[in-house]
Structures are given as C-alpha cells and as structure tokens.
Amino acid sequence: MDKPLWVPKKDEASASPMAQYMEWLPSAGGPTCVDYAALWKFSVEDRETFWASIWDYCGVVGELGEDVFIQDSMPGAQWFPGATLNFAENLLSRRDDQTAIIFRGEDGRREEWSRAKLYAEVGRAQAAMRGIGVGVGDRVAAILPNCPEAVVAMLATSALGAIWSSCSPDFGATGILDRFGQIEPKLLLACDGYFWKGKSVDMSSKLQEVIESLPTVSVAVLLPFASVDATLPNWKTWPEFLTKKNVAAVFEPLPFDHPLYIMFSSGTTGKPKCIVHGQGGTLLQHLKEHQLHTSVQDGDKLFYYTTLGWMMWNWLVTGLASGATLVLFDGNPFHPGPEALWDVAAEEGIQVFGTSAKWIDACKKSGVRPRETHDLSALKSILSTGSPLVPESFDWVYQDVKADVMLASISGGTDIVSCFVLGNPLLPVYRGEIQCRGLGMDVAVFNEHAQPVLNEPGELVCLSSFPSMPVSFWADADGSRYRAAYFETYPGLWRHGDWVSLTERGGMVIAGRSDATLNPGGVRIGTAEIYRQVEQIPQVLEAVVVGQDLPDGDQQVVLFVVLLDGERLTEDIMREIRTVVRVGASPRHVPAVIQAVLDIPRTRSGKISELAVRDVLHGRKVKNAEALANPEALQYFKGR
Secondary structure (H helix, E strand, O other): OOOOOEOOOHHHHHHOHHHHHHHHHHHHOOOOOOOHHHHHHHHHHOHHHHHHHHHHHOOOOEEOOOOOEEOOOOOOOEEOOOOEEOHHHHHOOOOOOOEEEEEEEOOOOEEEEEHHHHHHHHHHHHHHHHHOOOOOOOEEEEEOOOOHHHHHHHHHHHHHOOEEEEEOOOOOHHHHHHHHHHHOOOEEEEEOEEEEOOEEEEOHHHHHHHHHOOOOOOEEEEEOOOOOOOOOOOOEEHHHHOOOOOOOOOOOOEEOOOEEEEEEOOOOOOOOOEEEEEHHHHHHHHHHHHHHHOOOOOOOEEEEOOOOOOHHHHHHHHHHHHOOEEEEEEOOOOOOOOOHHHHHHHHHOOOEEEEEHHHHHHHHHHOOOHHHHOOOOOOOEEEEEOOOOOHHHHHHHHHHHOOOOEEEEOEEEOOOOEEEEEOOOOOOEOOOOEOEEOOOOOEEEEOOOOOEOOOOOEEEEEOOOOOOOOOEEOOOOOOHHHHHHHOOOOOOOEEEEEEEEEOOOOOEEEEEEHHHOEOHHHOOEOHHHHHHHHOOOOOEEEEEEEEEEOOOOOEEEEEEEEEOOOOOOOHHHHHHHHHHHHHHOOHHHOOOEEEEOOOOOEEOOOOEOHHHHHHHHOOOOOOOHHHEOOHHHHHHHOOO
16 A cells, blocks of 8 residues: 555644544534544434534534424435524624734735724625615625735625625626626626736726626726726725725624525536525535634634635635634736745745645746745645646655645535535545545445446545535526536436545545546546646646547547647657556557647636537537636647
8 A cells, every 4th residue: 555645643633623523522412433434424424413513613603593404305405494694704703903814916015904904894895885775685796806805895795695706807808797697796896907927907998898788786896906097987996985984794694595605617618607605504614624624723824826716715715714814815826936825825824825736736847846945834734626636746745845734635616615525634645645525525436337436436426415505506496407517417416527536545536527538448537647647747838638539439539738938749758648648547548649739728717628628629619718717728729
C-alpha cells in the first residue's frame, strides 16, 4: 500500500473540532465512535440524530422545531420543517472588535473591517433596501468584485428574507442577462469597473446594456471600485444609497427551506439552470464542513481565491458563522507574478488557504517554491477544487509549499452549494486521493449495472437525502427540470455526474465529469487520467482531451495541448506524450490525434469546457458560448 504524504499529529488530531465533536456526540444521543469510518456510518444511517447534533454542536441561532425531516425521499424530502432561523443572523451573531474581513486588491489596496463595522454596514444596507421596497422573496442581483461591500449586500439581503444572486464583473452582458433575466430582480448592484492584470476595466457600456434589459429593476446602485469615471444616468452610487447611519439590522425569522441564494449552472449546454438553495441547508452544511472537516476555529483566517460567479464565494462567506476572519482577494492571481497569492498568505498569516487545482498546477509549472521564499508557518490547510487535483500537484505542495499541511482536495458543486467528498483532520493524505466522504453524505459509486463498487470507476451517487439539496429550480413549477437534472438516471437517487473511484480506505479519486468521459473501444475512460500524465511533460502548459466519434460507431481520443512560449509540437514531444500516457495509464488512453492550440475554452469558474470543444469538433453549435470566460478560444478547434 502506498505511503501517505501527510499524517496528522496525534495531539493536533485529538484537539481538532472533529475529534471534539466525536467526544461530545454520546451526550447528544449519538454513539461512541472509535474512528471516522464509524462516525461516517452513523451519520448516514441515523441522519435524524446526526443533523440535529450538528445544529446543536455548531450553535445555530434559531428554533429547531420538532422534526428533523419528513417525507424522506429524493426529491421531496423536507428538512427541519418546523425550524425558523435567519442565515445573516448566524453570520453576524458576534458584533465585537474582532476582525471580520481583510480585503486585498490586485492594485495593492488593503482594508480591514471589524465585526462591529460589518454589522453596522449591514444595518445601513438593509435599511436602504427596505426603503425601496425590497422584502421577503424579492431578488437582489449583484455584479460585484470580491470585496467587503459584496458581503454587506448579501447579508442585508438575507436579513430581509430576500434572495441573493450574483455573478462576477468579467461576465459579458449576454451571460449576465442569461442569468438575471430569468429571476427578475428588483434591485441591481454593480461596480463601476474592476482590476485585471494591472489595468482597470470600465463597466459602463456593459451595465447600460444590462439595465435596459432588466425591466423589473426599480433601483440600480453603482459601487465605486476601480475609479474609471463611469457615467451611468439614473444609477445611485453606493454612498448615496446608504444614507442612514446607526441603524440596527433586523433579522427576519424564516423557514429552514426559505430561498437564500439563486445560483447558476455553468450554462455550457444551454441557458444556465437557476438553482435555488435554502438558508438552513446551506448554513448547516457549511458549518459542518468548516468546523469539522476543515478545522476552522475562532479567529482563523480563511481564504479562498474566488469570484462572485463561483459557489466557493458563498462557501467562503459562511466562515463568519464559525468565527473566522475572511481574507478576500480580487484581481488576477498571477499579477504581478505567480507569487501574488502566496504573498497574501504569508503577509496575512492565513490558516486555511483555498484555490483551484489549475492554479496549483500553474504555480508548479511556473517554478515558484513558496517554501523557500515565504513564511507560511501559520498555514495549516490548503484546499483545492474546480477540477481533479493530479498526483503530481500533491507532490509539489508537499515538496515546494509546506510539508506539514493538510492538503484537502474537495469536490461537490453549485448543485449542492457544498461538498460530497472533502478533507479530514483525522485522516492521512494520500497522493491523488480525496480523504473521505462528507459526514451525512451517503455517497456511493455505481457501475453500469447500478451496483455499488469499490476500487472500480463509476458514477458518483448519493443514496439518501441531505439538507443542502436544492429547494427547487427557479420557474420550474412542476419540478420536472429539477428531477431531470439529478434523478432521471437512478429514480430516487442523486446522480451527480462525476466519474469516480472509491478506495478501500474510504477515499475517492475523481476521473472527471461522467458526461465528458471517453469511450474508445467501448471502455469508459475519465479525462483526468490522461491529464495527470500529459501535465508531466515540461513543454505542455495545459491540455484538453475529448472523444471524437468515428463513422464506424467507435470513438478516438483527441488531445489538444497548449505549449509554453517558444515551444512547438514536434514528433519528439508527441512521442513522449504517447509514451507517458501508455506507461502511466494504459494503451487505451493513448491519444490517436495530438494537436497544438493557442488556448483552451474555460468556464468562468476556471473549469476546462470539454463539452464545448467536443461540440465544435463535431460541427455542432456551442449552445451557450457566453458561459465561457474565453469563447474566442473555440476558433482553434474548428475544422480539426
């Protein structure tokens, strides 16, 4: 059996919130669990006791009610039907001088907000929203950078019982309208511009186009952020909007399933799905994940490189409910160089540092070695998501970042605004493997016969309901779109769309999205299995692999690579790629065709869009190119 890259120290493991929760559990009516495997088994077999214990242990502010769930089915389960709470109240339960937010901008700006200041600003924003008629169930839409005012606006929205929805400023007008046009917001918040690679980007013309196509917006508010001298008639500025001072926030008591967020699928196969998440399920899941799985403790500095267009922003902000100080960064993570975010981590003394797998790989390729150049003594956890973290990136973290750190590859998604599989302070970290299935998440892997399997690739499924399932899809009155998205393949069971393997020690290896799996010779292959081999080639910056259908009904594997500046795709490089793939994976994984391209299309959360490439390769129209951060990259795949 392979050796772990990291093993938790006994004293640190026993002092972790996960271990403390296990000690406390018998007093809450749960069993005595000798290890995590026993704890996970209890959490999925006795979900009533488990989720009620999370409410109590994590100190949720609200009324629990009598039942944990009724109608235990998927879809249709009703969690905590008698409970009342307010999401914002839980995040603002403390209003002291402890630092709530540290903001770092690409332009060098730094701000520090206390919890008292955050609470005061939420009160002002809530009063302003109430003053223009925003109330329970109304939608507030935001096109904002990852800054303190965005957190204020979200919390004010939640405190009122209104529904928050956001995207990042780099979205095009069509992408914004594809999202917000479906949900009919009453209030629109936006920034005048944003910073990217050392330049300020003016939003004026885009915002004018957006507001003209959102007739339900009664008030539009502009946040001065990039000082671009934006001229937008009939928009209020953020200071003009927040006219009242010394206004206490009022928290509307709401049902557990009251809509908190409307979030959007990536939209690469059509208009984005509008996924409605409830306040109680979101809060419980995040409290569990932050405190137990990530060991976020009072005063810890919690960072995630994200925008408001990715669910990791929503996940990050809930850290306030666990006493964390949020470290927000907005801008390009490689400006002025690949050490930019490591500078933030060292200077702020961050304990929990979150980012994407692709960013970690880009740092590795750039040759930076933070272990030698930065003081990362405070760092205890590194989180990675967005795509599978390849084994070589695990190696780089432990060799060149920090040897004594919990590297938690995590995976779930916008669909559940949380994780199915993630880190664990009680368990070792193995190369290329996610540590465990999340507590309360009844995850299994199904083969083609819908049978659970171990150490074999298959579909990730969830066998039982959980609190952070979507409340609904917006404007899906009969629930048909919701059912089709998750329950069509296995009625009554959640099919997530990931192609994975569950190991004998309870960890998980993700091979990619199951709808992007390759099928040469009738054998299903996960794309991540090829990426991990190709990314070892020093001349390759990144790659995308797809299956191309052949006239005889078979499929061939086609690999496109982006090379480092100054490199060209030679026969020697192609031979090296094929050899590495054959030896490291299998002969079936070897691409039949290898071609160089200048860029690869990505979604705005940084994920490679294999489906878009496959559509272009087959001459099909890409249904929603606007969902891509760089749709111009599609041109490189035409006529291939």
